[in-house]
Amino acid sequence: MTDQLEPMPDDWQRALAIVAHPDDLEYGCAAAVATWTDGGREVSYLIATRGEAGIDSLEPGKAGPLREREERASAAVVGVTNVEFLDHADGVIEYGVALRRDLAAAIRRHRPELVLTLNYDDTWSGTYWNTPDHRAVGRAVMDAVGDAGNRWIFPDTDAAPWDGVRWIAVTGTDSPTHATDATDGLERGVRSLLEHRAYIEALTTEDPETYARNLLEGFAREQGKHFGNRPAVTFRLFPR
Template identity: 40%
Template sequence: MSPVTPIEARSALVVTAHPDDVDFGAAATVAGWTDAGVEVSYCVVTSGEAGGEVGRDAAALAARREAEQRAAAEVVGVRDVRFLRYPDGAVEPSLALRRDITRVIRTVRPERVMTWSPEINWAFVATTHPDHRAVGTATFAAVYPDARNPHVFPELLADEGLEPWTVRELWLVDGPVERRNHAVDVTATFDRKLAALRSHVSQVGDGDGLDVGIRTYLSGIATRHGLANGLLAEDFQVVDTS
């Protein structure tokens, strides 16, 4: 796709399926946003309780993973972290989920929303979790048309006083490579991405080897988008939704 120039956003909402999704996919970009004065909020649809060993306490793991995500968010300058607590591994793009994400959009009123692509990344299917795609589908519907239409989920306006809101721009993470039309130079914020990832101790352990693996991946993205040798990048499909 042809490169795009994103809007000058002052507020953003990141909607993910699980704790740690944003840190693997976009934490360095988020750190750059907050450094530039963008007010960023996170909405995490599940609490990540479906992982871990057989026989683990799901509620305890959920609480631990929520705490890890809040700690990771602090590293990149995000202090507003909301959990919807849908069941991990069983997320569907239901009307209920669309309503709940619409509620967050109308509350936060972001100019930009980031979420996961509803499409399959055939180049790296290991990251194409069904929950990711379900959240992407529901979030896109919440961005357009739900959040801006007063006649969709009218109870949000009538009972909660949440006025319609139009999101101007949607950033999709981990979609098909050929659809990614914007790369962000994250060389300066790479260390904070690593620190955010290391906050998820239940998932990455001591983080041994994380630096090399993530650096190699981001270097490849930078090369693919024609950035100078030695730079690191995260890339996205950016869509005008205004």
């Protein structure tokens, strides 16, 4: 990581965040989303699965609808009203043409200037192995942005080609280049994660609010060391 990160661009109006699971955006990025929507920007979410395999104690047929409800409530906390789910199977998403097509079609529908996704590297912090779903979706996002702008690739989608994406921003990466001040959005970021109560309660025996607050405030403080010591959410920014 560089000593001090650049601020994220702010001369945009529409963003589309594309991730694999409900809760992927709430583990850090939602605080930035709250800041952006406060500024009048439009952010939409596209979730590739319904997270149906994410709760060991709950069968997928019940977990999927529950996690979808939790994600919609979570998004509303940070000013996001447009949440779209694809129907890829949780845990076994495959990178390939079918996934690229679904994502390119969504980019064409939403016409974003900024596309967000989650760390798709093999590891987190060089230590913890990343999941196949995160790796597949993140890499497909990077390719689908180009696909969306090419009228000869996936010409049968409902929406016309869109070549207006100006940046792709990857959150959760070990090599960020930019950051957003999370001071004003951090509390709502915590409350957004807390909407995933069933998931958190299955994940840890710790009090959910204590868990969410300690985790997100700790992330923001640590990332802020490279952003003027302000609470921050960091991104690796790829201009186009």
